[in-house]
Each structure stands twice: as C-alpha cells, then as structure tokens.
Amino acid sequence: xxxxxxxxxxxxxxxxxxxxxxxxxxxxxxxxxxxxxxxxxxxxxxxxxxxxxxxxxxxxxxxxxxxxxxxxxxxxxxxxxxxxxxxxxxxxxxxxxxxxxxxxxxxxxxxxxxxxxxxxxxxxxxxxxxxxxxxxxxxxxxxxxx
Amino acid sequence: xxxxxxxxxxxxxxxxxxxxxxxxxxxxxxxxxxxxxxxxxxxxxxxxxxxxxxxxxxxxxxxxxxxxxxxxxxxxxxxxxxxxxxxxxxxxxxxxxxxxxxxxxxxxxxxxxxxxxxxxxxxxxxxxxxxxxxxxxxx
Numbered sequence: 001x002x003x004x005x006x007x008x009x010x011x012x013x014x015x016x017x018x019x020x021x022x023x024x025x026x027x028x029x030x031x032x033x034x035x036x037x038x039x040x041x042x043x044x045x046x047x048x049x050x051x052x053x054x055x056x057x058x059x060x061x062x063x064x065x066x067x068x069x070x071x072x073x074x075x076x077x078x079x080x081x082x083x084x085x086x087x088x089x090x091x092x093x094x095x096x097x098x099x100x101x102x103x104x105x106x107x108x109x110x111x112x113x114x115x116x117x118x119x120x121x122x123x124x125x126x127x128x129x130x131x132x133x134x135x136x137x138x139x140x141x142x143x144x145x146x
Numbered sequence: 147x148x149x150x151x152x153x154x155x156x157x158x159x160x161x162x163x164x165x166x167x168x169x170x171x172x173x174x175x176x177x178x179x180x181x182x183x184x185x186x187x188x189x190x191x192x193x194x195x196x197x198x199x200x201x202x203x204x205x206x207x208x209x210x211x212x213x214x215x216x217x218x219x220x221x222x223x224x225x226x227x228x229x230x231x232x233x234x235x236x237x238x239x240x241x242x243x244x245x246x247x248x249x250x251x252x253x254x255x256x257x258x259x260x261x262x263x264x265x266x267x268x269x270x271x272x273x274x275x276x277x278x279x280x281x282x283x284x285x
Contacts (some may be wrong), residue, residue, distance in 0.1 A: 022180070029173070029180035030211040031166065034219065046222065055214040055229050059207055063182030079185050080197030084206035088230040094223070 002075050002110055002119050002144065009074075011105040011123070014065035016058075020097045023051045030054070043096070050097035055089060058127055058136055061103040071107075075121060077144045085120060085141035093135050100130045103138075119144040150221055152252065152259040152284040161247035161263065164216040168242045168270075169204050177208045204237035209276050213265050216245040221282045227260065228281035234274050241269040247280070258283045 020040070027037040032054065035042035043051045062068045072082065095101055109122035125138040174188045183205050186193035194202045210231045217226060237243065244267065251262040265278040 025176075026180040029176040030208065030215065032211075032215055034215075036223075047224065052223055054211065055218065055223060055226060056207055056211045060182040063184075079187060080193070082185070082187075083236075084233050086230070086232045087207070087210055088228070090228050091226055 001112070001116060002077070002121065004110055006075060006107050006121075007110055009107045011062070011067050011071060011107075012065075014061040014067045014103040014105075015100060016061035016064055016103070017100045018053055018095055018097050020051055023053060023057070023097060026054065026057055026060075040097075048094060048096050053095040055091070056087075058089070058095065058101065058103065058138065059087070059140075061101060061127070062105065062125075065103075067103075067105070071123075075144075077121075077142070081145045083143040083145060085143040086139070087141070088139045090137040091135070092137075093129075093133065095127075095129065095135050099135075101127050101135060102129075103127050105138075117146050119146070149225075150284055152261070155249055155252070155261055155284060157249055157252060159249045161216060161220045161249075163247075164212065164219065164245040166212055166243045166245070168240050169237060170239060171202065173208070174202060174204060174239075177205055177211075181205065181207055181211075183207065201239055203239065204241070206231075206233040206237075206276075209233070209237055209243065209267055210278070212243060213245050213247075213267055213276055213278055216247055216265065217263065217280050217282065220247070221284065225283045226280060227255070227258075227283055229278070230280075231265075231276050231278040234277055237269065237275045241275070243267050243269055243275065255281065255283075260284065 105125040112119045123140045127136040247265045250264045263280045267276040
C-alpha cells in the first residue's frame with residue numbers, strides 16, 4: 001500500500017524551456033502535419049508568436065526534469081506496474097517556442113479500489129510561464145496495479 | 147482550416163474523424179523520446195515481458211495526443227479551454243486507432259460561448275481506448 005502520508009506532498013518545480021526542435025520532434029512523433037505546429041511562418045500567420053506547444057505537450061516538463069521518476073520512486077510504484085488512469089488539461093493562454101514554463105505539482109489524493117488491487121494517485125499541477133502568468137492546470141491520475 | 151462558428155454548430159454534429167496507421171514500434175520509440183516518457187515498458191519488449199505483458203504497448207499520452215489532433219484540426223488550439231481523457235484500455239502494437247468527436251452541448255462559460263465535445267478513440271475491433279471531453283470556445 002502507498003503510504004497516505006504523501007497526500008499533500010509538494011513536488012519540486014520542473015522548469016521546461018519550450019524549444020522549436022523539440023516541438024517539431026513531438027509533432028513528428030504524433031503524426032502532426034498541420035504547418036502551425038512545425039513551421040514558424042505558419043504559426044505566426046495563425047496568430048502565435050512562434051510554434052505553439054500542442055495540447056498535451058506540457059506533460060513532458062516533469063518527465064524531463066526527473067520529477068515523475070522521483071515521485072514514483074518515493075511512492076514505491078515500479079514502472080512495470082504503472083498505468084495512466086486519467087489526464088486533464090485546463091488552458092489559460094497559449095505556450096509557444098521562447099516561453100519557459102514551470103510546473104508545480106501536489107499530490108491531492110490517494111485511494112484504492114478492488115480491495116487494494118488497484119491504487120490511484122491524483123496529482124494536480126499549476127503551470128506558469130516566465131512572466132509568472134498561469135498558463136495551464138493539469139490533473140493526472142496514475143494507477144498502481146498490484 | 148475554417149473555424150467552426152457557434153451559431154452554425156449544432157448539438158449532435160460530428161467532428162471529422164481522424165484515422166491513424168496501426169501502432170508500430172517506431173512510433174513508440176519516437177514518442178518516448180519526444181514526450182520525455184522513457185518508461186521501457188513502451189519500447190523494450192524484454193522489459194515488457196518481464197513485467198508480465200505480452201509485448202510493448204502505446205503510451206496513454208500518445209493516444210491523448212492523437213485525440214488532441216482531432217480537436218485542433220477542427221478548431222484552433224487557442225480556442226481550446228479544457229481537454230480531459232480517461233484511459234480505458236491498453237493500446238497494443240497493431241491497433242489501428244480512430245478518433246471521433248461529437249458536439250454534445252452548447253453553453254456559455256466565463257462569458258464565452260463554448261461547445262462541449264465528447265471524444266473517443268477506438269481500435270479496429272471497436273474497443274474504446276480513450277473516452278474524453280473538450281471544451282472549445284467558438285466565435
């Protein structure tokens with residue numbers, strides 16, 4: 001069982017500079033061919049200062065920073081038993097190449113189902129940019145299959 | 147892209163569906179690198195088997211990114227207010243995913259006219275992999 005003491009735990013901040021080649025790689029990986037996501041001129045024609053980060057990209061911040069790995073380690077969840085249960089994004093303003101975002105997360109709930117065979121960890125995150133503007137909020141439910 | 151307009155969008159309207167090629171190992175390797183998710187269960191068959199899985203399988207967030215493409219090919223991303231996914235089944239190598247969406251409600255939220263879109267991704271056998279929802283502001 002995951003120790004319920006982790007409810008309320010605040011994770012270290014994860015800082016992610018939004019870089020053009022990374023977004024182009026991400027677009028390739030998801031099969032995105034809309035020029036807005038790969039071509040700066042097309043993004044600017046669509047009203048963005050540069051390529052926008054696609055809707056799910058911000059999930060990368062805590063992975064890159066090692067925050068996700070450390071959390072799984074702290075909670076004692078082996079990668080082999082990990083599933084993603086739910087994910088939500090609330091968007092307040094676009095994130096584009098040139099921005100640097102900071103993700104700050106907190107564990108807001110831990111519960112179990114099926115007599116403990118499945119445990120759920122809920123993490124909520126606030127994402128701010130270099131001007132300290134709230135750009136997005138995330139909620140992630142991870143599942144530990146015992 | 148012609149941005150849909152609030153006046154002309156109706157509850158029950160379907161978004162143009164998005165059909166993906168069958169999942170292969172190259173896709174999973176590329177997504178692992180691009181997304182920052184280096185969990186070997188998605189890229190290393192030896193690790194997957196040791197973990198009790200028959201093979202590697204797709205990252206949930208790859209499936210969600212595909213559903214995101216469905217939404218942003220319908221309305222510009224700057225109008226996306228909320229995007230939720232519930233992962234309902236493992237997407238296996240060879241699964242051919244189809245993403246669909248339907249307008250289920252027209253509403254006003256924080257002074258903006260919005261539509262709520264119900265989203266789904268299914269494999270070629272009709273099994274649901276993601277059930278989700280988006281809130282999109284429309285001019």
